[in-house]
Amino acid sequence: xxxxxxxxxxxxxxxxxxxxxxxxxxxxxxxxxxxxxxxxxxxxxxxxxxxxxxxxxxxxxxxxxxxxxxxxxxxxxxxxxxxxxxxxxxxxxxxxxxxxxxxxxxxxxxxxxxxxxxxxxxxxxxxxxxxxxxxxxxxxxxxxxxxxxxxxxxxxxxxxxxxxxxxxxxxxxxxxxxxxxxxxxxxxxxxxxxxxxxxxxxxxxxxxxxxxxxxxxxxxxxxxxxxxxxxxxxxxxxxxxxxxxxxxxxxxxxxxxxxxx
Ligand SMILES: NC(=O)c1ccc[n+]([C@@H]2O[C@H](COP(=O)([O-])OP(=O)(O)OC[C@H]3O[C@@H](n4cnc5c(N)ncnc54)[C@H](OP(=O)(O)O)[C@@H]3O)[C@@H](O)[C@H]2O)c1
Numbered sequence: 243x244x245x246x247x248x249x250x251x252x253x254x255x256x257x258x259x260x261x262x263x264x265x266x267x268x269x270x271x272x273x274x275x276x277x278x279x280x281x282x283x284x285x286x287x288x289x290x291x292x293x294x295x296x297x298x299x300x301x302x303x304x305x306x307x308x309x310x311x312x313x314x315x316x317x318x319x320x321x322x323x324x325x326x327x328x329x330x331x332x333x334x335x336x337x338x339x340x341x342x343x344x345x346x347x348x349x350x351x352x353x354x355x356x357x358x359x360x361x362x363x364x365x366x367x368x369x370x371x372x373x374x375x376x377x378x379x380x381x382x383x384x385x386x387x388x389x390x391x392x393x394x395x396x397x398x399x400x401x402x403x404x405x406x407x408x409x410x411x412x413x414x415x416x417x418x419x420x421x422x423x424x425x426x427x428x429x430x431x432x433x434x435x436x437x438x439x440x441x442x443x444x445x446x447x448x449x450x451x452x453x454x455x456x457x458x459x460x461x462x463x464x465x466x467x468x469x470x471x472x473x474x475x476x477x478x479x480x481x482x483x484x485x486x487x488x489x490x491x492x493x494x495x496x497x498x499x500x501x502x503x
Contacts, residue, residue, distance in 0.1 A: 290456030292346030321379025438489035
């Protein structure tokens with residue numbers, strides 16, 4: 243019995259590379275850069291893209307643990323309620339330290355109103371609400387969750403959007419969503435500079451997932467033109483896996499291409 247176990251172990255040692263290759267064909271994606279027992283946390287795991295991350299990470303053999311937190315979990319949190327974010331952090335801390343955190347929260351339709359097509363549609367209350375959900379809340383998530391990252395190579399990723407790129411804006415429209423995503427990009431860039439002093443191995447990244455069919459995109463996207471969520475998440479994980487640490491934030495899309503700020 244012992245001999246059989248030993249033979250099996252030696253065979254596994256010899257063939258582990260082949261096994262990993264086969265496994266990588268079966269599972270969605272294998273993150274290599276965070277080691278063979280990394281711990282992950284998905285914030286906003288009830289959303290389409292958040293759930294996609296949860297599924298992909300649960301299938302990654304290198305991911306030792308994937309925790310989740312969202313508005314609908316108990317205790318839930320609301321991006322507009324800082325005390326609830328602090329409490330969510332307290333609840334998640336025992337599952338850390340984390341090597342990978344992704345914040346997949348966000349909103350495009352605000353209080354039943356879609357994105358503004360022209361200046362005449364701007365409404366102060368809704369603009370502030372968009373900033374609260376897409377920029378201020380995520381900035382507070384940085385405040386509370388960055389300290390839960392491990393002190394080695396770690397990744398904090400935030401679902402942003404290409405429309406948050408000022409240099410890429412050639413179409414106009416979508417004032418509140420665009421501006422709030424540009425703001426969250428600035429929060430990430432500023433936090434990356436500060437956090438690099440504590441952990442030079444840390445990576446902070448703003449992500450563009452492509453157009454993915456979800457509650458958020460449904461009123462504005464035709465299903466035929468959407469990227470399947472599994473493909474988007476796999477691409478984003480591969481893109482993140484390939485990023486090098488630097489004392490500033492990255493802005494990348496699901497194909498691994500860099501987006502200009
Ligand atoms: N889908 C796309 O085509 C697309 C394109 C570019 C960028 N993005 C970005 O990707 C991210 C995820 O989008 P998605 O398509 O997966 O949207 P989604 O399915 O609507 O998910 C949005 C997530 O945000 C959470 N959320 C919204 N408001 C919240 C609040 N006040 N407090 C706490 N949680 C809140 C939702 O919680 P509940 O489940 O409780 O509602 C849900 O978990 C967003 O940042 C979005 O801007 C998406």
